[in-house]
Amino acid sequence: MPDAVGSPELRRNGQRLAAASAALGLSAASVLLRTPVLGYVSVPVSLFAFLPVLANAGRSLGKERAINDQVLAATRAAICVAMGYYCILALDATLQSAGQRLFLRQEDGFRKNLKQAAQQHGLVLPVDMPLQPDRRQIHAEQTAERAAPWMLGFFVLTIPMMGVNRAAAFLTTTFGGHLRNLGPYTSRRVIHAAMQEGIVLMQPDALESAAQVDTLVIDSRLLEGLPQEEVHGLIDGLQRQYRVQVLDAAAQHISFGELQASGNKVAYLHGPEDELGRQAAFLCIACGNRAAQVTSAPILLLGDGIRQLPVLLALANTFTQRQRFNFIAPIGVDLMDIATTVFLDFGLIYSVLFTYTGLGLGVVNNHLEKCKGNPISEQELLPVPAPIR
Structure with missing residues (x-):
C-alpha cells in the first residue's frame, strides 16, 4: 500500500x-x-x-x-x-x-531531519540538493558502463552453449552499478550521524574532502581554555596520521599555497569570524557555537568545536570504508553468480536473487555498527592516548 x-x-x-x-x-x-x-x-x-x-x-x-x-x-x-x-x-x-x-x-x-536540524541551528542547508556522487561512485558507475556491453555480448554468445535461462545470468550483473543507490544511501546515513554529533556538513561532498585531508592547520585560539594535557593528547594523536600545524594567534599569514603545492591536502580549522585561508585551504572547518553563522565553510563543528575533530575525521574514514565495501561486495556477488551459472548450472532465478543480494549486502553493512561513537578505540582513525571530552 x-x-x-x-x-x-x-x-x-x-x-x-x-x-x-x-x-x-x-x-x-x-x-x-x-x-x-x-x-x-x-x-x-x-x-x-x-x-x-x-x-x-x-x-x-x-x-x-x-x-x-x-x-x-x-x-x-x-x-x-x-x-x-x-x-x-x-x-x-x-x-x-x-x-x-x-x-x-x-x-x-x-530531508525532513536535515530541515529540522537547519531550523534548530538557524542554518540554510541545501535540503533539496541531490547528493553529488563521490569519486568512488563515479568510478563504479563508469566500471558498470564499461562492463555492460560485454555482459550483453556474453549473454548472446553463450546462448547456444548454456541456453537462454542460464545465459541470462550475465544480464543480472552490475559490476559497480549498485553504487548509484548505495552511494547516496551511505552518504545520508553518515551525514545524519554527523548531525547527531553536532557536526553539520554544508556541502554534500564535504565528507569525501575530509577523507582526503593529510594536513591540519589549527587556529591556536580554538585550543584556548582546554586543559594542557588534553591539548597535548589531541595534537600528539593527530600527528600520528596527519601533518599538524598550530597557527599562533600572532601570526599574520600561513602559506597554504606552499603546503598544497607540495601535494598536501590542507584542512584549516578556524573560528566563526576568521577569514584567513578560507580560499587557499583545501577544506575549511568552522568551530564553535557561533559557527552556524559561517555559511561559507563546508563543515561546521558546533558545540564542542575542536573536540569534535576526531569524530569528524573518523566519520569521513567510515564513509570511505563503506563506499569501498559498496563497490567490492556486489562485484564479488556478480562473480559468484557467473561462477555458479557456468559450473553449477544455476538458472536465472538464482541470478536474480544474487544481484539483489549484492545490493542488500551494501545496505546491511551500513547498519552493522553505528557511524558515531568513539572511533579512536576502534582504530578507524588513529590511537589517541585518551579521548577528548
Missing part, C-alpha cells in the same frame, strides 16, 4: 511495489494451479512495476546511445516475457521495487 505521507515518488513506488507483489502472487498461483492465464495476466502488472527501469533503459539507448545495467535489466525483463518466465519477471520487479522503496523512504526521512 502506498504511504499516506511522503514524496510523490515514494507514493508512486508504493503503487509499483503493490503491483509487483500482486504479479508475483498471480504468477505463483499460475504455476501451482497450472492455470496459464494467471501467468499471462501477471505480465503487464510486472511491467508496470518495472516502468522506471524501462524508462531509464530507453533513455540510455535513445539519448545517450549507451548500454548500461538498466539496459541489461530491461533486456532480461524482455527475455522473461518472451520465454514465459513470468514468476522470475514478477520476482525481479518485486525486489527492484522493494529496494527502491527502502532508498526513497530513507531519502524522504533524511
Whole structure:
C-alpha cells in the first residue's frame, strides 16, 4: 500500500511495489494451479512495476546511445516475457521495487531531519540538493558502463552453449552499478550521524574532502581554555596520521599555497569570524557555537568545536570504508553468480536473487555498527592516548 505521507515518488513506488507483489502472487498461483492465464495476466502488472527501469533503459539507448545495467535489466525483463518466465519477471520487479522503496523512504526521512536540524541551528542547508556522487561512485558507475556491453555480448554468445535461462545470468550483473543507490544511501546515513554529533556538513561532498585531508592547520585560539594535557593528547594523536600545524594567534599569514603545492591536502580549522585561508585551504572547518553563522565553510563543528575533530575525521574514514565495501561486495556477488551459472548450472532465478543480494549486502553493512561513537578505540582513525571530552 502506498504511504499516506511522503514524496510523490515514494507514493508512486508504493503503487509499483503493490503491483509487483500482486504479479508475483498471480504468477505463483499460475504455476501451482497450472492455470496459464494467471501467468499471462501477471505480465503487464510486472511491467508496470518495472516502468522506471524501462524508462531509464530507453533513455540510455535513445539519448545517450549507451548500454548500461538498466539496459541489461530491461533486456532480461524482455527475455522473461518472451520465454514465459513470468514468476522470475514478477520476482525481479518485486525486489527492484522493494529496494527502491527502502532508498526513497530513507531519502524522504533524511530531508525532513536535515530541515529540522537547519531550523534548530538557524542554518540554510541545501535540503533539496541531490547528493553529488563521490569519486568512488563515479568510478563504479563508469566500471558498470564499461562492463555492460560485454555482459550483453556474453549473454548472446553463450546462448547456444548454456541456453537462454542460464545465459541470462550475465544480464543480472552490475559490476559497480549498485553504487548509484548505495552511494547516496551511505552518504545520508553518515551525514545524519554527523548531525547527531553536532557536526553539520554544508556541502554534500564535504565528507569525501575530509577523507582526503593529510594536513591540519589549527587556529591556536580554538585550543584556548582546554586543559594542557588534553591539548597535548589531541595534537600528539593527530600527528600520528596527519601533518599538524598550530597557527599562533600572532601570526599574520600561513602559506597554504606552499603546503598544497607540495601535494598536501590542507584542512584549516578556524573560528566563526576568521577569514584567513578560507580560499587557499583545501577544506575549511568552522568551530564553535557561533559557527552556524559561517555559511561559507563546508563543515561546521558546533558545540564542542575542536573536540569534535576526531569524530569528524573518523566519520569521513567510515564513509570511505563503506563506499569501498559498496563497490567490492556486489562485484564479488556478480562473480559468484557467473561462477555458479557456468559450473553449477544455476538458472536465472538464482541470478536474480544474487544481484539483489549484492545490493542488500551494501545496505546491511551500513547498519552493522553505528557511524558515531568513539572511533579512536576502534582504530578507524588513529590511537589517541585518551579521548577528548
